[in-house]
Every structure is written in C-alpha cells, then in structure tokens.
Amino acid sequence: MKTVTAERGPGWARLNLYRIALAVVLLGMWEYATGRWIDPFWFSSPSRIAAHLVEIGRQFEVFRDLRVTMTETFLGYFAGAILGVLVGLVLSRLETLARVLDPFIVAVNGIPRVALAPLFIIWFGIDIKSKIVLASTLVFFITFYNTFAGIRGVERSFQNVARVMGASERQIFLKVILPGASPWIITGLKMSLPFALIGAIIGEFMAASEGLGFRLQLYTGLFNTTGAIAVIFILMVMMIASNALLNRLEEHLLRWRPKTPMGGEATEVH
C-alpha cells in the first residue's frame, strides 16, 4: 500500500521568478506608455512613484502615518477577531440564544459600515479609537460567522466516536469540535484581515489628522496622483506582508490537511 502525496507544481523559486517577471513587464508597459499615450498628470508613472517613495522615505512623516494606520488596523483586527471567535464559540453552544439573536445579527451586519463611520467619529473622536472600532466591526462579523458555521459543521459522527470512548462534553469540545472547526476559523481570520485595513482607511478618510488614509485623501485633494499611488503602493506592500505572515501560520496550523493540487499556493490569490 502506497501513501498518497500531493502532486507538486513548479518549484517555489521558479514561481517567484515568473511573478517578478510579470510585475516587471506590467510596470515596464506602464512606464513606456506614460508620456506617449497617457498623461502623467492623471496616471503618473512607476519611475515618478519610485522617486516619490524615496523622497518621502527620507522624511519622518510617512513612517508616522504608516505606524498610525498599522496600529489602527492591527488593534481593530485583534479586537474584532478575538470577539468574533469568542462570540462564535459561545453562540454555537447556545442553540436558543443563537436563534433569538439571528435576525439582530443579520440586521446589524447589513448596515453599510461606511454609513456608520461618521457616527463612530462622533462617538469615539477623530483619533485612532474611532478607526479601531470601525475596523473591528468589519472583522468581527466575518470571524464570527466563520467560527459559528465551522463549529456547526463538525461531523456528528466524530463527536459520537469520542462520546462512545467516554469523552466528557468538555473533552469533546476541546479535542474534537475545536480542531474540527479550525479550518473555518482560520479562514475567517485570514479573510478578515484586509477588511481591518479597509476600516482603518475609511475612518481616516472621514476625519483624521494623520495616517496613510489621511495622506491619500490629502494627495488626491491636491491632484497629486504620484503621491496618491505611492501611498496605495505602501498599503499594498503592507497587505502582502501581513498576508504572507498569516499564510505561514495557516500552513503550520493546518498541516494535517491534504495539499491542494497547486501545492497550497492557491490560498495566496485573493
């Protein structure tokens, strides 16, 4: 009898080489087109943006803005994620309460968060608190729903097997239900991270005196497209870096799962 091992696609180094090549080609086309077919005033160009990044990199402000936005994003993310997982765990165990709360949860989740942003500014002020709250409400519902559905989805037969072996309800929860739901919970934690950043940026758009969203707003107000795209680039790098971190964590926690035909790389595409 043979063990089954997943087919591996092209190697990691080769994949990255292709990716870099694609990025170079796209940026090259943009650079080439600027000044020839498109007006740099509206679309800027990679070389202008790079120069701008180097320039603002010499100043202190951009790092302060980066720090502020990262603080809002991550505090909002952790608050929302911890609360979302906890409430998901509790409600999945309390059938009646979950059913009573269901329409309320749907209603609250249905409110467009952008509509709430000005209220949050009134309630929590224009500093980072309002942005943290906004980010956390976005994260909360995603992690909550995933945790709730994940726990409900753990197969009854797994629980029965443990029950027949004499497991207590506590042991069943800790050793069967929780690990069984972990793929869902982890997916929720991964999916919600970009939303934390969205919450922080929307909050900064509304009212702020610092942060990358504030700076982006400022640049677009001045028709400085180079500056605006440079900020967007920083946001992009921020997202890629934190996503890579979460992928590592996921790979470790879910190492027991069969690899996808793409060797697990598919999860990086959003």
Place this chain on the structure above:
Amino acid sequence: MADAVLSIRRVTRDFTSRGRVVPALGGVDLEIPEGEFLTIVGPSGCGKSTLLNIIAGLMPPGGGHLRYRGRDVRGVNTEIGYVTQQDNLFPWRTLRDNVAFPLEIQKVPPAERGRRADALIAKVGLAGFEEHYPHELSGGMRQRANIIRTLIYDPQLILMDEPFGPLDAQTRVILQDQLLKLWFESRKTVVFITHDLVEAIALADRVAVMTARPGVIKSVNRVGIPRPRDIFHIHDNEAFRRLYDTLWEELEVEVRRGSGGWLEGA
C-alpha cells in the same frame, strides 16, 4: 442465559421521514454470551445500524429493553467499543495520536499511550506510518487504524458496523484474517454487522439473519467450523458450504422483499 453480556428484548424503533412514520426495528430479541463473536446479516435498510446505535446507547430504543451485564444502561455505554463503517479518524491527528485518542481521554500519561499505540500499530502492519495523517493513508490502512483505536482501550463489548464494507475484496480478506487473529488473543465479545454472507460465516461463532424492514431476528445459526480458521480457504470447508446455502435461502427472501419488489421476478 445467565452469563449474557447483552440481552435484547423486543427492541423496536421507528423513524419519522417526511411526516411518515417508518418502523425500522420490529421487535428484536438477542442474547449475546461473554466472549462470543456474533455476526448479523440482513438486507440493506433492515435497521442493522440502528440496532448497533441502540446497543451503544447513542439512540434510545422506541420500545422493549436492553440489558448490559444484567443492568439497564442510560445514555452512552462507555464500556462498549464501536467501529463504524466510515473510519471516522480525526483528520487533524496523526495515526499514532488517533490510535492513542481513547487513552488521552482516560488521561493515561503520554509516554505510555504512545507506547501502547505503537505496539498495536506494529501488530497490524502499520509500523513506519505513525506520523502520517489519515489523508496520507489508504482505505485499508485507515480501517485498520479505526479498529485498533477501539481495541486500545480494551472495551468489554465491541460493535462493528460493516467495517470492511468500503474495501476491495483482497484487502477485505487480509483484514478479516487480521481481525480474527486479534480477536483470538483477546476473546472479546463482538457484534459484527455485514451484508456479506462469506464474511458473516467466516468470522462468527453464530450468525443472526435479520428480516427486511421492520427488522427482526429471523434465525440464529451456530457456525460449526473449528478455530483457528484458515480464512483464505474457508470455501473448501464442507460445513461452510452447507451453512452458506442454508443462510442464503433465508436471506434471499428478505433481500427480495427489502428491494421493494423490483428483484421479485429476477
């Protein structure tokens, strides 16, 4: 029988499906003495699995009663081991941690449970796969793991619900042989469900035949083949062939009845 591990009296059970009440078990009577290997054969849908769920205490009987070692059992009976048709190995645990799971539940120290798991794993020929996850094992390997996971905590009565059902014919015979050898060492009481007559006779001390739904026990037949048995050449045995013919005659009627008539003229 005074020394019955399990006595089942007039056990019934109905199911409600789309507002209709469907009787699954129509009054099952069975006495299972200590150390016996009993197999139950019957047409599909005759309530065999329901009966096992009731014995395990995962499901209450609709009527009648069930005594385990002379006492009534409420809820799940944790002295019983249950090997299901689906292997139900936890995909997030390695083979070793799956097999050791019942010991972990009983709070056996890690070193000891690892040692006991590894010993059983080696016994069924899975040495070298201790660190593998279930998805890295074949169906036959997983089912062996499923069985030793039940044996490891030494339950007094083992229920098996078509454990070899999903396996190919060759793997089946090898696992049947392995199971007989494991059983011969421990002589635990076993109730084994199958729809395969050859398997039913080859393994059992007694074979119970169940009727089509609502299932009742139609007959109980003693298997007169001495142990240890050579499972690979059981077909050559005269007693085997005679019993096979008798049981098939009984079973055939039920299979046709259970098919809802479409095999009637075949």
